[in-house]
Amino acid sequence: MERNILLQRLERILPTVEKPGRYVGGELNQVLKDWNSVKTHVALAFPDIYDIGVPNLGLTILYNLLNERSDVLAERVYLPWVDMEAAMRQQDIPLYALESKTPVRQFDILGISLPYETLYTNVLNLLDLAKIPLRSRDRTIHDPLVIAGGHAVFNPEPIAPFFDAFVIGEGEEIIHEIVNTYQEWKQNHSSRQDLLAELVKIEGIYIPSFYEPEYNEDGTIRSIHRLHPNAPPQVKKRLVAQLPKPPTRFIVPSISVVHNRVSIEIMRGCTRGCRFCHAGMVTRPVRERSVDEIVSAVREALDATGFEEVALLSLSSSDYTHILDLVSRVSSETSDHYLTISLPSLRIESFSVELMEKLRGSRQGGFTLAPEAATERMRNIINKPISTRQLLDTAREIYSRGWTTIKLYFMIGHPSETIEDVQAIADLCKAVLEEGRKVIGKRATLHAGVSTFVPKPHTPFQWVACDTLEQIEAKQSLLKRELRGPGLKLTWNNPHETLMEAWLSRGDRRLADVVETAWRLGAKFDAWQDQFNFEIWRQAFAAHQLDPAFYTHRQRSEDEIFPWDHIFSGVRKAYLLSEYHASLAEKTQNDCRQGCFACGILPKYADLRRNNPGSHWKCPEVPRRTVKIPLEQPA
Amino acid sequence: MLRFRIQYNKDTPLQYVGNLDLHKVWERYLRRARVPVAYTQGFHPQPKIQQAAPLPLGFLSQNDLIDVWVEADQWSEKDFLTQLQATQQPGIEILSVATIPLNSPSLPTLILSSLYHVILLDPVNITELYTRLAELLDRSSITRTRRNKTYDLRPLIEKIELTPLPEGCAALEMQLSAREGATGRPEEVLSELGFDPYAARYVRTGFIMKE
Numbered sequence: 024m025e026r027n028i029l030l031q032r033l034e035r036i037l038p039t040v041e042k043p044g045r046y047v048g049g050e051l052n053q054v055l056k057d058w059n060s061v062k063t064h065v066a067l068a069f070p071d072i073y074d075i076g077v078p079n080l081g082l083t084i085l086y087n088l089l090n091e092r093s094d095v096l097a098e099r100v101y102l103p104w105v106d107m108e109a110a111m112r113q114q115d116i117p118l119y120a121l122e123s124k125t126p127v128r129q130f131d132i133l134g135i136s137l138p139y140e141t142l143y144t145n146v147l148n149l150l151d152l153a154k155i156p157l158r159s160r161d162r163t164i165h166d167p168l169v170i171a172g173g174h175a176v177f178n179p180e181p182i183a184p185f186f187d188a189f190v191i192g193e194g195e196e197i198i199h200e201i202v203n204t205y206q207e208w209k210q211n212h213s214s215r216q217d218l219l220a221e222l223v224k225i226e227g228i229y230i231p232s233f234y235e236p237e238y239n240e241d242g243t244i245r246s247i248h249r250l251h252p253n254a255p256p257q258v259k260k261r262l263v264a265q266l267p268k269p270p271t272r273f274i275v276p277s278i279s280v281v282h283n284r285v286s287i288e289i290m291r292g293c294t295r296g297c298r299f300c301h302a303g304m305v306t307r308p309v310r311e312r313s314v315d316e317i318v319s320a321v322r323e324a325l326d327a328t329g330f331e332e333v334a335l336l337s338l339s340s341s342d343y344t345h346i347l348d349l350v351s352r353v354s355s356e357t358s359d360h361y362l363t364i365s366l367p368s369l370r371i372e373s374f375s376v377e378l379m380e381k382l383r384g385s386r387q388g389g390f391t392l393a394p395e396a397a398t399e400r401m402r403n404i405i406n407k408p409i410s411t412r413q414l415l416d417t418a419r420e421i422y423s424r425g426w427t428t429i430k431l432y433f434m435i436g437h438p439s440e441t442i443e444d445v446q447a448i449a450d451l452c453k454a455v456l457e458e459g460r461k462v463i464g465k466r467a468t469l470h471a472g473v474s475t476f477v478p479k480p481h482t483p484f485q486w487v488a489c490d491t492l493e494q495i496e497a498k499q500s501l502l503k504r505e506l507r508g509p510g511l512k513l514t515w516n517n518p519h520e521t522l523m524e525a526w527l528s529r530g531d532r533r534l535a536d537v538v539e540t541a542w543r544l545g546a547k548f549d550a551w552q553d554q555f556n557f558e559i560w561r562q563a564f565a566a567h568q569l570d571p572a573f574y575t576h577r578q579r580s581e582d583e584i585f586p587w588d589h590i591f592s593g594v595r596k597a598y599l600l601s602e603y604h605a606s607l608a609e610k611t612q613n614d615c616r617q618g619c620f621a622c623g624i625l626p627k628y629a630d631l632r633r634n635n636p637g638s639h640w641k642c643p644e645v646p647r648r649t650v651k652i653p654l655e656q657p658a
Numbered sequence: 659m660l661r662f663r664i665q666y667n668k669d670t671p672l673q674y675v676g677n678l679d680l681h682k683v684w685e686r687y688l689r690r691a692r693v694p695v696a697y698t699q700g701f702h703p704q705p706k707i708q709q710a711a712p713l714p715l716g717f718l719s720q721n722d723l724i725d726v727w728v729e730a731d732q733w734s735e736k737d738f739l740t741q742l743q744a745t746q747q748p749g750i751e752i753l754s755v756a757t758i759p760l761n762s763p764s765l766p767t768l769i770l771s772s773l774y775h776v777i778l779l780d781p782v783n784i785t786e787l788y789t790r791l792a793e794l795l796d797r798s799s800i801t802r803t804r805r806n807k808t809y810d811l812r813p814l815i816e817k818i819e820l821t822p823l824p825e826g827c828a829a830l831e832m833q834l835s836a837r838e839g840a841t842g843r844p845e846e847v848l849s850e851l852g853f854d855p856y857a858a859r860y861v862r863t864g865f866i867m868k869e
Contacts, residue, residue: 038716049671329686
């Protein structure tokens with residue numbers, strides 16, 4: 024479609040839709056380049072609406088890196104909300120990128136961010152709105168190269184046929200290699216198949232069409248066949264030895280989005296080893312940025328955006344080596360402004376309260392802690408050992424320093440959890456509120472956020488069954504019964520949504536048909552409570568003679584080949600299994616900054632570390648012999 | 659403390675940004691321009707900024723006004739203007755600034771009428787439009803319902819003129835009342851004239867203010 028026709032049609036439909044500011048681009052710090060001045064055009068898409076997509080840090084990083092190149096332009100793509108989608112389909116407006124309003128199909132590369140699984144039907148909707156064939160095999164030379172990255176693609180199988188390639192791991196370096204390979208290929212005018220054959224040579228690239236799973240009678244995987252001579256037996260994730268300079272020229276949306284702030288990643292990875300945590304396993308090793316680098320990035324970003332909030336992001340802020348120094352420097356740096364500084368994921372200890380005080384942030388938002396479980400047995404199983412005494416002491420400290428609300432995050436459905444463990448969550452919440460009452464009386468409130476555990480691939484719990492609907496409902500109704508009354512607030516997840524996340528998380532390639540059928544039956548925006556439709560998914564499973572319980576409620580045997588075994592996160596399956604065994608024995612594992620437990624990262628990335636020495640990489644030094652772990656046979 | 663009145667144009671793509679969001683755009687813009695905006699007292703201090711009159715979503719605006727209170731004792735209009743213009747904000751073009759006495763009445767209370775330039779996106783029959791317009795202005799009352807409330811549009815219309823444009827299109831220049839509780843809306847006028855209010859481009863071109 025001609026650009027001016029598209030713009031004319033847009034002008035008429037925009038006044039008729041909710042929040043039209045989502046669809047026009049032109050925000051502060053967007054990068055708009057002359058289309059013909061560059062060799063390669065990349066569309067970076069977040070498969071949900073603008074409000075959710077703009078703050079995504081992963082895409083922000085790639086957007087800035089790509090636009091720094093003079094031979095490349097990168098533009099942003101988000102999904103229209105249902106009202107805008109209807110108007111676009113009615114007016115035959117294809118999905119377009121915000122900067123230049125160019126239809127997505129005209130780009131060379133379409134990169135889609137997939138941080139979580141409930142976006143999968145949105146991916147199909149996005150491709151369809153862009154008029155790009157849904158399946159890789161149906162695309163031609165006139166379609167962009169369609170790739171995806173993000174945490175969810177550590178198990179890419181349920182969406183494998185929809186992508187030409189997946190990026191496993193961190194994107195900062197590999198994105199340039201992909202673009203360079205694409206540019207060389209384009210000069211040679213050869214086939215899409217040739218492009219894939221070139222891309223597969225890049226470490227961290229997974230070409231799904233070069234692999235074919237074979238199944239046993241019982242539906243488990245017999246083996247994964249390689250169909251291309253250059254396809255590696257295992258695709259090893261990419262990581263950067265040292266975090267590059269963080270982005271500071273954030274897009275400043277002119278309308279309110281979910282996070283309106285500067286986000287600076289202070290550290291990547293986590294050494295705590297919580298056994299349920301997907302991010303903690305797949306983002307190893309820990310790499311920290313220096314205090315100087317963070318402070319100057321904060322200053323630069325505030326100057327460039329004018330935002331009123333700064334978030335210092337990591338999986339576990341308290342574990343950042345120089346956290347006190349960082350917090351003091353950042354808060355003095357910003358003392359002239361009416362700014363909020365947020366520091367998520369703090370450990371449950373009184374030091375965290377001191378840190379938050381230093382940030383002098385508004386106490387209105389409440390103080391958040393994540394004990395995840397309420398009994399010592401359960402905390403040993405998930406490897407998040409904190410004592411109840413410590414939690415109550417910290418809670419008292421928080422209430423006495425002026426916060427009136429504490430938010431506690433728990434999960435139900437951990438392996439071997441009993442109803443007594445769930446009762447303990449209610450008891451603990453009441454005990455925490457009681458501490459608050461002692462200090463500030465009836466002003467004290469407690470908000471319990473109780474989500475349901477979903478076993479994730481590449482974690483020690485990848486073998487375990489997810490709770491059934493009946494178990495989840497029984498546990499939730501106990502909590503709803505117990506946690507009511509003045510000062511108490513409880514939030515929980517829809518159990519049906521939990522089950523969907525569960526089957527998509529550990530699904531195999533056969534699920535792709537289910538995902539497509541669900542989308543054809545109308546599933547989209549599955550992460551939105553008001554849009555999610557469980558019945559559609561039930562029908563889609565039935566249409567393909569598959570049983571969701573096979574994916575969700577089945578305890579896997581220890582020798583099972585998983586659909587994601589040919590994707591290597593750097594953490595060995597044997598290590599995950601030993602951690603699973605430790606959880607069965609209710610044994611905890613220390614923070615691995617103190618001593619290496621041989622998860623696999625060090626030997627697998629030994630060269631990378633040797634070539635990038637320095638204290639930013641937080642794995643401890645290990646004696647030579649410990650490093651020589653027998654390398655695992657690839658699946 | 660000083661109080662400045664800024665005259666500016668609100669250009670594309672900010673027509674799709676509502677009033678509350680525009681307020682945030684201004685806050686961030688002023689912060690980037692290193693203007694020490696004064697804050698209100700109290701538990702939730704807010705920057706002291708006041709817009710002249712709300713603008714419906716989808717409207718562009720020229721010669722719009724906003725008041726800003728600044729923590730400074732001396733700052734020339736010229737220096738303040740230079741500092742603002744040195745900072746980018748897509749969709750906002752600063753035209754001029756003026757110092758206002760701290761105790762002068764609030765900006766919204768000074769607005770009497772708003773001027774609109776409305777471009778019809780589809781070709782029209784000009785002769786017929788002249789007739790319809792004359793009929794409309796001839797009526798002594800025009801009862802309309804908006805958000806379940808019935809009101810009379812006629813007294814809110816102060817002036818309407820028609821300008822033929824190339825290719826059979828047309829523009830309407832309207833002067834509508836903009837007093838508190840008596841605000842005329844140009845899209846209501848278009849509806850009453852029998853047009854689809856969405857098939858038009860709206861620009862508020864200025865205000866008529868109390869002396």
